Amino acid sequence: MQVLFKTNYDQDINYLVDRGERVRVLLALALALIAPLVVGGYFLSELTMFLVYIIAGLGLMVLVGFTGMVSFGHGAFLGIGAYTHSVLLGYGLPFFITLPAGALAAGLIGAALGRAASKMHGFYMAIATLAFAIVVETGIGAWEHVTGGHMGLSVPPMAAFGWEVTAGPLQYYLILALVVFCIWGVANLMRSPTGRAFVAVRDSETSARSLGLNIARTRIKAFFISAMLTGLAGGLLSHLVFYLSPESFGVNESLKLLLMVIVGGLGTITGAIFGAVFVSILPNLINLLQNFLPSSIAEAAGLEQLLFGAIISGFIMFEPEGLYGRWRKLRLFIETFPYYKRATFTRQKRYLKTERFR
DSSP states (O other): OOOOOOOSGGGGGOSSOSHHHHHHHHHHHHHHHHHHHHSOHHHHHHHHHHHHHHHHHHHHIIIIITTOOOOSOHHHHHHHHHHHHHHHHHTTOOHHHHHHHHHHHHHHHHHHHHHHHTTOOHHHHHHHHHHHHHHHHHHHHHOHHHHOGGGOEEOOOEEETTEEEOTTHHHHHHHHHHHHHHHHHHHHHHHSHHHHHHHHHHHOHHHHHHTTOOHHHHHHHHHHHHHHHHHHHHHHHHHHHSEEOGGGGSHHHHHHHHHHHHHHOTTOHHHHHHHHHHHHHHHHHHHHHHHHSOHHHHTOTTHHHHHHHHHHHHHHHHOTTHHHHHHHHHHHHHHHTTSOOGGGGOOOOOOOOOOOOO
16 A cells, blocks of 8 residues: 655645556546547547536536535536537637637526525425526527527537638547646636635535635535536537537436436546546447347336436445445555455445534
8 A cells, every 4th residue: 555755745735646646647648649549430429528528527516526516407507508609609709719608608697596596405406406407498499599499500610710620539639628627627626715615515504604604605606617617518519419409408418417426426526537437338338228128118218317317326325435436445455455454445324414504
């Protein structure tokens, strides 16, 4: 087992604590950089989709994992970012303006939702965000002269001053750069006073209030940052699906995002990445499962939502720390073998927090 000896104060603010972590991150970056050179078009498009969902997962992780607020409506912010970006592109604006504009529009609407829901907790927060998602989906469908309504909206190419970012390696590297920037930004955020305030509100609102934190303002900030990251992912996602419709950003997409952060591991950046991997391969797993099920079950409506709910419930009950928690246990087992203790891997009980102010 590796023991870290710190010899200066700068080591306290390092992103990567030990040598093994640095090696793993550098290896992952190297593989990501050479991927377009060794994989075909289909796998490259799947990898690009995986990168987009990392950004969306980071956005929801800020709200659910770091601040402790459950959202069943983050698919709506994907839609707001996607439609804002696509509509502005249709007016001829360059993509380096429309992409931040879509993220900002989603962030401002998220802040407004956070202001309205800042006093809600638990079940009421979940219902409020679910209702918001339904309202946004209905509004997009009704605003036909801008969004195309339920007939859909064709996404213009990502262009600026006659130069286009076409699908393929160029688009992949652009999204990869944005993913690295977002991971770096969220890591910095969580070490800042704002990020520490998010964690304080999540762990104990009473303690956070006693330290002078404005709970409502902190929640609004969390909603703004979370929605802005998710809106950025929506703008990028629009160029991977090529055609937008309101149904693409409904409750089902919100459940997929929630599934991603719960399965990946709440409260960790790496958990968002693990969750994106799981969500990227989940449709293929569902299709494979349908081949073995009777046709009456495989073709039944709502099978995908049922599986999403079953997976979320299973992880909450049996592995609340998600895939990243399981990876940490496996890594600790390898590092301490053969001197590990069985009690080290015993899952601790979790209790409902009831000290919140009403």
